Amino acid sequence: MALTTDVKAELVSIRNAPPTVRVAEVTAILRFAGGLHSIAGRVAVEAEVDADLLARRVARDLAEIYGVRPEIAQVQSASAQDGARYAVRVIGAGETLARQTGLLDQRRRPVRGLPNRLTTGSREEIAGLWRGAFLAAGTLSDPGRSAMLEVSCPSSEAAMALVGAAHRLGVAAKAREVRGMPRVVVRDGEAIRSILAQMGAVKTAAAWEEMRQRREVRAGVNRLVNFDDANLRRSAQAAVAACARVERALEILGDTVPDHLRVAGELRLAHRDASLDELGHHADPPLTKDAVAGRIRRLLAMADKRAQHDGIPGTESAVPAGLDV
Numbered sequence: 001m002a003l004t005t006d007v008k009a010e011l012v013s014i015r016n017a018p019p020t021v022r023v024a025e026v027t028a029i030l031r032f033a034g035g036l037h038s039i040a041g042r043v044a045v046e047a048e049v050d051a052d053l054l055a056r057r058v059a060r061d062l063a064e065i066y067g068v069r070p071e072i073a074q075v076q077s078a079s080a081q082d083g084a085r086y087a088v089r090v091i092g093a094g095e096t097l098a099r100q101t102g103l104l105d106q107r108r109r110p111v112r113g114l115p116n117r118l119t120t121g122s123r124e125e126i127a128g129l130w131r132g133a134f135l136a137a138g139t140l141s142d143p144g145r146s147a148m149l150e151v152s153c154p155s156s157e158a159a160m161a162l163v164g165a166a167h168r169l170g171v172a173a174k175a176r177e178v179r180g181m182p183r184v185v186v187r188d189g190e191a192i193r194s195i196l197a198q199m200g201a202v203k204t205a206a207a208w209e210e211m212r213q214r215r216e217v218r219a220g221v222n223r224l225v226n227f228d229d230a231n232l233r234r235s236a237q238a239a240v241a242a243c244a245r246v247e248r249a250l251e252i253l254g255d256t257v258p259d260h261l262r263v264a265g266e267l268r269l270a271h272r273d274a275s276l277d278e279l280g281h282h283a284d285p286p287l288t289k290d291a292v293a294g295r296i297r298r299l300l301a302m303a304d305k306r307a308q309h310d311g312i313p314g315t316e317s318a319v320p321a322g323l324d325v
Contacts, residue, residue: 003140010201011131012054021128024118026061027101028132036110043095047088055086068093113157119165126165131199143212149192153182171195172286188281241319243272248318249303264295
């Protein structure tokens, strides 16, 4: 929770963004922190946020960009742990604002995803879109095995649009559903650092990366201290054997290896201690661990078949003596 607060405090302090970027940000906040309501037969736009400073920023942007007069009200939190929450409401000009921000289409129907003009804009606009989404419904956990940056989404369409926007920024993100709530998740450590920096949380990104590196060093020291553990030793031996076979396979096949199998083999060699699931996250586009394992198996099988045909040692010959294949 402390890291999430730090990120939002840094993001909300950003000033003097270009008008199109401000539009992308405030539209995302309205989409991810609220939505449309009907009050006395009129369309009202509302965004519920977790900080008074953010509420005032949203109200100011709406007034300066769209010429409306929002009202800010403190509302009851869902639980005592959530702290105070603030609603920014536009009632009088709600329908006009909803059309201008893309929350309503030309037929007065609510838009379930995000306006296409935002998800296909410049990198700065897409970064502003992600900044607004995170300010509205984002969380960041501590570095570690379960580290992730997550944004809760109002619909699966909005989640998929946010995933597409992340990919345009060069960040691997995935949509998933938890207890019926669509979410967008970024798990890879480098991807988390990248999206934080591109949103504008440069200081928090640097601090998060420093924490991650310290934990990796500490984890590495702990692994060395506990290397006598039989399971860890077997895993290390298996990694050495696997990499040796992959190197031999690429050597046997040379330029004839199919591109998708070469990429899988090079991923294995570039990240020798990574799990298959982690290798899949490093792929572009990301792959499942089963897909990575299948490609590596086909690479080894193709190389062994070629070696048998040519009468030369196969991939198993490259495994150091005393290691299991």
